[in-house]
Amino acid sequence: MTGRTPAATQGSGPWHPDDGPGRILELITSGRARTRSGIARITGLSRSTVGQRLDALFEAGLVREGAASTSARGRPSRALHLNESAGIVIAVDIGESRTRVAVTDLEARVLADAVEPLALSEGPEALLGRITATVHEVVRDAGAGGRPIAGIGFGLPAPVDYEAGHVLGWSIMTGWDTYDIRAHLRADWPVPILIDNDVNLLTLAEHRRFWSDQRNLLYIKAGTGVGSGMVIDGRVHRGSQGAAGDIGHAHVSGFGDPQCRCGNQGCLESLVGGWALARDLGGGRPGEEGDARSVVEHVRRGDSRAIAALRKAGRVLGESAAYATSLLNPDVIVLGGLLGTTGGHLMAGVREVVYQRSLPLATRQLQIVPTRYKSHAGITGAAHLVRDHVLAPATLDSALAAGSSPFPAP
Incomplete structure (x- = not known):
């Protein structure tokens, strides 16, 4: 493969009779159809044509077929699965x-x-x-x-x-x-x-693993730095030059204008990023810049100043999250990063401000949750x-x- 890598297509449109084995595999991996009869029912293709499409996938080693089982109608069928060991x-x-x-x-x-x-x-x-x-x-x-x-x-x-x-x-x-x-x-x-x-x-991992049934998701990472990712209509949204979601370097008014490491002043990250909190807490060794881990160490030791700083950071982060909620109207906001998964202190502030600042229509069914990932x-x-x-x-x-x-x- 050379040159530029085209973006993959997610959520293909209606079935077309000329669609090939790739769309059959998409039906299987998405869970929409896991048997030959299910594929035929969704696509309108004959059983023999479905068999031909599947044969190409079997030959490539991409699909495996389970043992026969009997359905409610008494007809034996074999479940089709992606062969996860194909590569x-x-x-x-x-x-x-x-x-x-x-x-x-x-x-x-x-x-x-x-x-x-x-x-x-x-x-x-x-x-x-x-x-x-x-x-x-x-x-x-x-x-x-x-x-x-x-x-x-x-x-x-x-x-x-x-x-x-x-x-x-x-x-x-x-x-x-x-x-x-x-x-x-x-x-x-x-x-x-x-x-x-x-x-x-x-963002992609969170959506594919836990929220694939939701079309719109906002992921906020609060660690040493601050960033966000968006799934809009089932696809990761990157923007024109890949800069979408750079929430950490958007200006936040009303909290002073500290210097950010990007060169600007008053960025969200300069207020709530792990390095900024460590700066305010004196979390680094002399001559060293602290990070999210040093802040978390303070919190886990029960340092009241660190806990108060993290709660305040949650409310500041909530201001940006509330704006994003009004702009994007997500189904779910996931808070990740080392600071976001430490004792719920940051989460409490985010929830408080988002529900205060955003219109009821935008938050009526909104879920604000911590990431379920511990690692990987x-x-x-x-x-x-x-x-x-x-x-x-x-x-x-x-x-x-x-x-x-x-x-x-x-």
């Missing part, structure tokens, strides 16, 4: 101070992973070289060295041009702007490489990003029509 996904979640590398199956289940203390300050060439070495180790640990690689999903703590696959604009990733990450990785893996902002991957959310999102792309009907049908395997041999 593996390499998932990489780069953080500000640590990077997680994992190998997953096609259901985004982690087969093996490793966490490395890799610093962004090392620069792209050195850091990607170390990540490459770690990937080889993790693939070996997973016992997956002989299995085809479906693709690589990469999460970055920075704005990302999703189509071009590189960091774009100001970020904490100094020296990464426009660096060709795909070209670097493709020297080892000539497979689809999907690169996105880390919060978009958290970024990795799971990266795996779903790859799966959505390689199993997109158009992508899959093109590969099958060319007579090639949907996943390259390792």
